[in-house]
Amino acid sequence: MVRLSKRVEYGLIALRHIASQRGAEIVTAKEISDKYGIPFDLLAKVLQRLSKAGVIVSHQGVRGGYSLALDPRAVQVSTIIHAIEGTTPVIAQCMSDGPASCEVFDVCTIKSPLTKVQANIERAFMSMTLAEIV
Amino acid sequence: MVRLSKRVEYGLIALRHIASQRGAEIVTAKEISDKYGIPFDLLAKVLQRLSKAGVIVSHQGVRGGYSLALDPRAVQVSTIIHAIEGTTPVIAQCMSDGPASCEVFDVCTIKSPLTKVQANIERAFMSMTLAEIV
DNA sequence: CTCAAATCGGACTTAAACAGTCGTATATAG
DNA sequence: CTATATACGACTGTTTAAGTCCGATTTGAG
Ligand code: SF4
Ligand code: SF4
Numbered sequence: 001m002v003r004l005s006k007r008v009e010y011g012l013i014a015l016r017h018i019a020s021q022r023g024a025e026i027v028t029a030k031e032i033s034d035k036y037g038i039p040f041d042l043l044a045k046v047l048q049r050l051s052k053a054g055v056i057v058s059h060q061g062v063r064g065g066y067s068l069a070l071d072p073r074a075v076q077v078s079t080i081i082h083a084i085e086g087t088t089p090v091i092a093q094c095m096s097d098g099p100a101s102c103e104v105f106d107v108c109t110i111k112s113p114l115t116k117v118q119a120n121i122e123r124a125f126m127s128m129t130l131a132e133i134v
Numbered sequence: 135m136v137r138l139s140k141r142v143e144y145g146l147i148a149l150r151h152i153a154s155q156r157g158a159e160i161v162t163a164k165e166i167s168d169k170y171g172i173p174f175d176l177l178a179k180v181l182q183r184l185s186k187a188g189v190i191v192s193h194q195g196v197r198g199g200y201s202l203a204l205d206p207r208a209v210q211v212s213t214i215i216h217a218i219e220g221t222t223p224v225i226a227q228c229m230s231d232g233p234a235s236c237e238v239f240d241v242c243t244i245k246s247p248l249t250k251v252q253a254n255i256e257r258a259f260m261s262m263t264l265a266e267i268v
Numbered sequence: 269c270t271c272a273a274a275t276c277g278g279a280c281t282t283a284a285a286c287a288g289t290c291g292t293a294t295a296t297a298g
Numbered sequence: 299c300t301a302t303a304t305a306c307g308a309c310t311g312t313t314t315a316a317g318t319c320c321g322a323t324t325t326g327a328g
Contacts, residue, residue: 039316195296
């Protein structure tokens with residue numbers, strides 16, 4: 001419960017690796033996969049999503065790979081999570097899927113208190129940037 | 135990802151209900167189950183765990199039920215979660231299950247940065263008490 | 269031009285966690 | 299005694315995450 005998915009962890013490791021390259025050099029998925037023992041197919045999809053979200057840029061074809069697209073200081077962990085998962089991490093179902101998603105929504109007495117916890121969680125993920133991981 | 139389990143939500147709702155009773159009155163699981171539309175069997179087990187953890191006290195037999203055991207201001211959300219789940223919410227597997235639990239532990243470059251995020255998450259759950267939910 | 273190296277993207281299978289249910293035992297007020 | 303309530307474990311079904319597979323596309327290099 002309240003655990004980062006492997007996808008996100010792999011994404012963070014990969015991003016750190018790419019960001020640590022001097023001068024925007026291109027890194028291939030295989031290179032990262034080998035170095036960290038991450039399943040290639042899985043990592044590939046993570047990188048594709050990060051690419052689609054504009055966090056990294058992809059270079060197709062021979063001698064292709066990935067390079068950073070943004071200043072590491074501008075990339076928050078929450079942005080990375082959203083890029084990979086497609087959603088923002090939320091603590092309660094109704095916060096992301098709406099009132100209809102929860103049977104007890106109407107009589108639920110903990111919605112508003114949980115909102116405060118949620119705000120703190122969000123801050124936790126926003127307060128760290130890629131620059132602090134490298 | 136990063137979502138509270140239903141058990142915890144049900145537990146919070148139940149605790150809020152019990153805590154809102156004036157003068158440590160006894161409340162039955164059925165009463166709560168009916169009022170909030172929570173599956174009885176599931177709620178029962180949650181209350182049993184809270185009882186075992188000493189957050190509430192159980193009264194068996196006819197006219198039995200549950201009542202608060204502690205000052206609501208002394209019951210943190212993190213305590214409630216631990217009572218119900220048996221574990222503390224952690225962001226990464228290796229933090230709870232040890233180094234051996236993760237294949238990439240040895241080469242993982244994000245362990246220590248994530249520790250800081252973890253600390254913030256913990257604060258989020260500790261900073262709210264049952265008193266603030268009632 | 270051809271080929272190999274790389275990203276792209278969806279479908280699929282497997283494994284684990286979660287939500288919910290069932291059955292039975294135990295305690296106790298009246 | 300008996301109805302009411304908690305106690306506890308085993309079980310099933312659903313959902314989500316992890317990982318795999320296959321084919322398509324792009325493109326630098328020979
Ligand atoms: S309504 Fe209450 S119980 Fe349902 S998801 Fe939102 S917070 Fe959780
Ligand atoms: S070692 Fe790294 S990847 Fe493995 S669980 Fe810990 S943080 Fe996540």
